[in-house]
Amino acid sequence: MSSRFFLSRSEMGSLSRALIICLAVAATAVEFTVAEVVVSGVVFCDRCKDGRMGFSDYPHSGVKVALACAGEDGQVSVLKESSTNRLGHYWMSLPGNPDMRRCWAQVVKMPHGSRCGGSASSATRLNLNFRLFNLDMYTAGPLLTQPTKAMAFCRVSASQTPSPTASPTPPAIALPPTPFSQQSACTYQNWTMPENKCNWRVVRPDTKVAMAFGLPAAWKYGTDLTLWEALHGRGDVYKTLLREGTAALLNSFGNAQFEYNTLTVLGRMTWALEGPEKEALMQALRFRRANSGPGNVTNCHLPTCSS
Template sequence: MDFRKKLLFVALLIFAVIHGTQADAMVTGTVFCDQCKDGQRSLFDFPVNGAKVTMTCADSNGQVTMSREETTNWFGSYTMRLDGTPDLNGCSARVSGSGEGSMGCGEASGPPQNLRLMFRMFDMEMYTVDPLLAQPAKPMQQCASSSNPVPAPPTQHKSPPPFQLPPVAGLPPLPPLPPLPPPPPLIFAEASACPYRKWTTPEYKCYWRGVNPETKVAVVFGMAAARRYGNDMTLWNGLHGRGDPYRTLLREGVTALLNSYNSLQFSYHPLSVVQHMNWALMGSTRTVLLTALRFMRANSGAGNVTCKFTSCK
């Protein structure tokens, strides 16, 4: 039994002792946006907020005997609660639509997934569903060339020549418009890992993508992080933590998240960083330290990956 199952078992045991036994069933799962529309998880996929999930149960004749709909939260997860302990082994869940917050990823959906019984105890049942896929109307352009990514040659951003309006008879020429700022750097197709000190250097500020220094830790990592670090802690403040196991975990977790947004071959996917952070925050101090060390090893390149940053100026 892994750590998550142990934690869930202890929580349900305490709940049963304090509140008494109550028959209840729960179904949980997550919806991801299948940006490549290939029917499988990839580095480009992200959790979908506002996706509608429908669970249906049918008898041996194919007649629907039960149906329940739920909407995913900000982290793309959903939870369905049912009174009693119905047998849900023949039931399945699928993405049935999109709502506000789904970011346009719901015009189509992947195949339905069957419910799997995780455990049954004290007249309580918990079922899990393998990740469901919502799909946009068209696959993203990067997907066609992402199967065998080739490192892009280094390029130097050159500002275009200043634009000038044609002269008008009788009027002095207008001054040239200011040059456009250089475009943001491309995501590294090859592996890149940068330690936290690089992310606090002003000359590399253009590599912040997906989040910004003022983004709240609680918004990115969820309720467990909010309870530990408060609602006002920013990612920038989190990068400067040291001396305490939980602050070290936050520093390396934020660094790993930033690295995952900038390199397709980084050791962790953005969602994986969030998951490992939450597992650590719900565990012991030893788990916190081990997770922080794993993040630190990935952020340092594990001895064979370097930081691909070049100055933003």
């Protein structure tokens, strides 16, 4: 397949910065707008048909994605549809405050003549990234489309790994709890305690780093590293950055008064990964300071997990 489908590191970085700037502008302007829900996501062509996003995959443009929801009576309705741009991204905006707990995103139509138009992945649930004033920002997990046959260079053939199939059945969706209001900052040691696992919100210990922090993190750390493994990283500037950044991300999800909101954590991670090593180290230290609480005195308050 032609290399024109791949994006360079600089192009990936430009895309990440542009998305972050757009989200930041939206967040600052939302106070003056009516209530709105925004859903975004990305569609990739899974060329190896292994059911996951890898370095050989590319963004799939022109794919129609539907935002569907199930009512209390079990009836499924499509709220909105959108097509992916040339970078595989789609956006949907809904007025008001609709209930998104039973909603998901799903590929419904392939572009005509697509080289990756054999099948599409099953539906993917929505994650609440942040809630600010009148704006709720959700992201959907990556959707995968697949060619009829896996590429010849793939180690795993289509017959070895079951291909996901599209399904109208809504997945189990759990809306992340609203962050508790008591001021709290927890270190990576706090987040690795077994008794605190129930306090992970939006993401889970087995969530991939690449999915949580985006494409720049995928370039740096690969696509298999989990957030739980990231919290145990040490001995290297970028492992330290990821460890502290992961703790900061968990703090931002779990507490409305944490020094950095979720969008800021993601943005600072992206800039640190794309900058010089010195900047990565400085950002790691900033995250560490925030995770330790005001005055570097750890003030970690997490709800007690039931046994």
